[in-house]
Amino acid sequence: SCSRAKDVTMPAKLPVNFFSTRSPVIDLFRGQLDYAEHLRQDSEIVLYFFYAPWCGQSIAAREEIEHVASRLSDQVLFVAVNCWWNQGKCRKQKHFFYFPVIHLYHRSFGPIEYKGPMSAVYIEKFVRRVMTPLLYISSRSKLLDFLSNYEPGVLGYFEFNASPQPPGYLTFFTSALHSLKKDYLGTIRFGVITDKRVAEEISLVHSGSVYLHRHVNTSLIYPNDIMNFTAENICKWALENREMLIRWLRPHGGKSLLLNNELKKGPALLIFIPYNPLAEIHPLLDEITKVALEYHNCNKSQAAEPDLQHLQDSDSPAFDSSVPNAHTKLSETFSITKYPCCNTVVLPQWHSISRTHNVCELCINQTLGVKPNKVHVPHCNFLEIEAALDSFYLQERTFFQVISNTIECSNFLSFYSPFSYYTACCRTVNRHFLSFISSEKTIFQTPKVAFSSHGKKDNTQHSIPHIEDRNWFIPDLHISGTNITGLSCRTNKTLNLYLLDSNLFWIYAERLGASRSNHLKEFAAIVDLKEEVHYVLDQNQSLVGSTLENFIKNFSILYSPLKRHLVDDPSLHFHEQRVITEVTTHTFHDTVFLSEK
Template structure:
């Protein structure tokens, strides 16, 4: 080229301090990552705040980090690192896709990334959990306080008399830090029992034993004989077997898929409460926790939990057809409530056994290769029930009858495998049982039913037996649970709710979208969202959010014909003007303007985010000027802010519907 012009590259400006020089946060604005690691060697707990000086979220989080540092700077090292400066080591060694990023280190363990809200109280709560990952329990009262918490808890028993660090203690300590690394919300609490007598309260005898507490399901002890005693395995075992009665939701933003993934699991009760993570006493949260425990407590009481565990651990009885006493014991004890691995089957009319019986309880027999001579009721696997049902229906000719005076059992060959057998015990249930369906006692308890043997063919028994599923003339009364208490309600209805908590201080915008009042000062709100039915219900905001109110709200949703009315979101900010070319429609005015109008109505469905709607809008305005106002009403509705009955909704925008007069 003949040009004398040269390429000129303007060097980047040198970075400046992001934090004040008087701040307790050490600001490495040139990205000196190696110097940060040098400072961390002298501190037990260190927090790294990686930022980009141009990032708005980093600027917003700066004040929150300074607030936490002002409270914990004497115990925690706070270091801020500019990871955007292109000549700094942080930019060369770290490859972050977003800012800010918070990493915590506990001595040599780390990094533990914090992914929660960028709020001072939440960050401080997480830092304190890293500082003290274990709670030390030395008395029975502290143990009860630990177990009464709604969050799942893992307890380890270690004897500190012989050594300040007994075998397995460091592994358990590291597992608590691993749980924070994988579960940044910190929903699992870890504790250490230091007293032998306190450990015996939860059946921990040997030092190094680990116990996972669960409120409703059976609590577990870490299986040392199956899994290696490592920090990763303990953390994985606790996360896989934890019991989540009520969950905290912290969506990342307006486009977060977290709510969508949770709502797909089934009907959800969303409870918005103001939450302070640092407060030691949460009265409202404790009351909500009691409701959740009662709702999921299908065993009626916590006292029955050891008995149920004993039933699960006890050996299943073997019944011999040649012993009459054993056969009588089978009729008295064989029940789906005692053997939850069995499945109750109503026989179809074409099945050969249906001539004498109409109900069978199907279990899996774990004998292999040889047809068993006795009928066992073993601890079977739920995943094989479907295969057992197919074999039960398809291979009825392989039945091997064992007849008793009260109940009739059979062993039959598996349809899928020639080396395994299943067990079926059949009986006849009288029609008199139907008269008790309306009462709560017989619905949720095993009734005393009459059994018929194989040899009896009494016509009265056949007429009084429950008809088969295929019989269209059969009428079974509806299941009404109104008037009952909430204990175990999740197991007594097909409309089981998933319970979620949201902090109204952070996510009140979601509550307003569901129907919460924008003018209220008390940010407490509850709503039930059923994504499958495309409806949601709102708890009356004139009622205080307390335990009895929540219980009634849940019970009214759970009954078959719910008295709750679907809530339709209405944009109350729209004010209609007298002279306007296009009429703005809301949920409350839809019936009067569109359905009850004495004119032809042309309605445009639009959304503020819809680009195509904006391009169609000027055409729609010109059309409104051309149509005679005496015969036509041109209107539009923002479908993102107003709910309509499902028959008038649309799944694409923009959409134009014409509602003719006298249609």
């Protein structure tokens, strides 16, 4: 009877070749894991491609792997293993939750799992990183190239003159491989300095020292006295202290909380650009990262990239505010870094200081901080003066002299930077505006200078560039109400900056409002999840640094002029009869209010 019938199952078909027999990839389609391990013994770099023959993603990645193998098969051994065949050792020993899986080995170190996009250029880039985890820096120009990259950089200094493998070098080499294990996007770059004079440029003196380069915050030297010098510790230290000015987002295409978790952190600027990881130069990316660097450069008293500046111009002297009486004539070569930034301020009637003085000369001074590199003063800008005025009015500094011809000076610390302080020198002039104008140039020429008890003596007689004169010295600097420099710290609408490769993720750009006729595949949008709004950069403008700056500035100001973007797909406008009508922003009024139903 039917109840006694046994279950009959068809045995699995014997596996067949997944890759072509002419392919440079060795295909172990019966899941021979032991033979795969044997092959690894004789090769320096091995890539394992674990697949399931029925899996659509494995089939799609097959062509990409073959493309990479055709380019690197002379340096890397490519082995594909069928991990689905139930009689094979791979299925019995490995328990993967998804396919395909890519593992790389550098000699005995591994496995390093690749979790990036299954695209040939990305896979090849990762394989090349595993092949050469360290960049060797033997000259100043190579050091400058390394430091100017937007990705975080870790540099080790080792003297190879004494021995072919100096102490600590192998540990540092292994730490670079460890970082690829934890950071599969390869955002931290590792380099080795082999020349003592080059190492001194970044204050590395002892062989075995490790340096973490950061663009905005102070760069760090590995604390050997606190942490043991192990590969895991160096990698952990670099990952914890790295500076992420701008992040790449690479959704894997399946269900994921990646975008949700990032957008929950606050307003996000998503920038879509076509990206080839194998290209040697990325001009658009360089421009975007320059904007990101300026945006995050909150310590306005220190110019961005000070170490790069002094590498490029080693002859420029470091600014020293301990010599305030330095006189330099304007006829000589002018250097903005030798002068503080000053402006003349007419005090309002309500201010307490105006009872005794009505005109002040407000200057921004620079002190030399304890830094591993030289400190440079940035160009004088309107925001510096604005911040000084705010601090000055809030401090309500009261000067002791009654109405007289003396000038009284006072110093007070900056609220924003420990390396800056403001100097205010005030006096009384004729209340009549016309005589103020006629005497403007002689206001501060009186020799009588009085100092308040909390102030330091400062000489105000030498020529100082005023804020309104800065275009004469710096023709490229334009006056504007908002400056991108340090804007992330001066607004409550701080943006997180993200990059996406439009070659892979253009569908996300289209969902955000990108035009389908956009052949350049360049797009930028700001998404504010909390306010439930998003803004799109005008697609008639090219995506360059200046337009991106204006987009960020327009979002950051209190009453933003940006227009909220409403998602609406014109291709969805059908006139056929439907049971359920889809409502968009354009059809809402007609459908809901004017419809008879």
